[in-house]
Amino acid sequence: MSVLTVLTYPDPFLRRSMAPVADFDDEVRRIIADMTETMYAEPGVGLAATQVSIDQRIIVYDVSGADAPRQPQALVNPQIVVAEGKQLSENEGCLSVPDFRADVPRAWRVEVTGINQDGQSVRIDAEGFPAIVLQHEIDHLNGILFIDRISRLKRELYKRRVHKQLKQSA
Numbered sequence: 001m002s003v004l005t006v007l008t009y010p011d012p013f014l015r016r017s018m019a020p021v022a023d024f025d026d027e028v029r030r031i032i033a034d035m036t037e038t039m040y041a042e043p044g045v046g047l048a049a050t051q052v053s054i055d056q057r058i059i060v061y062d063v064s065g066a067d068a069p070r071q072p073q074a075l076v077n078p079q080i081v082v083a084e085g086k087q088l089s090e091n092e093g094c095l096s097v098p099d100f101r102a103d104v105p106r107a108w109r110v111e112v113t114g115i116n117q118d119g120q121s122v123r124i125d126a127e128g129f130p131a132i133v134l135q136h137e138i139d140h141l142n143g144i145l146f147i148d149r150i151s152r153l154k155r156e157l158y159k160r161r162v163h164k165q166l167k168q169s170a
């Protein structure tokens with residue numbers, strides 16, 4: 001297994017829509033293992049293939065909490081089939097959007113279909129925090145970042161800050 005490099009905004013790859021996985025093979029298992037290792041190394045509660053420059057619809061996540069035993073989960077070709085209710089995700093962050101957090105409107109509950117790390121078709125019913133993580137990671141597969149879901153004013157403040165930092169380091 002290896003720790004992969006996580007892309008950060010404004011890398012254009014983060015804006016791309018990832019391709020569906022055709023076969024659940026050893027290559028997919030290896031990607032899941034590397035992504036899981038990368039997620040724990042960062043550390044983060046979730047990671048999408050987009051963030052590590054892999055053009056495949058794969059996400060990994062662990063919502064067990066910092067003090068609980070690790071419970072790594074993976075979903076291949078995840079799809080939100082039901083989204084209902086509303087919640088405001090407080091201080092949502094992202095490994096690809098460093099040093100910035102914001103409250104993000106999210107659905108309270110989602111049902112997600114996909115293939116898990118064992119290659120089995122699953123339908124996951126999540127609400128509250130796990131539902132936020134699933135929505136956030138699946139957004140990544142469609143080229144969407146959480147800053148796209150906050151107010152324009154907050155987003156522009158963040159973008160201006162990043163561009164200023166990039167200019168200074170250039």
Ligand code: NI
Nearest residue numbers: 093094095096
């Ligand atoms: Ni993220």
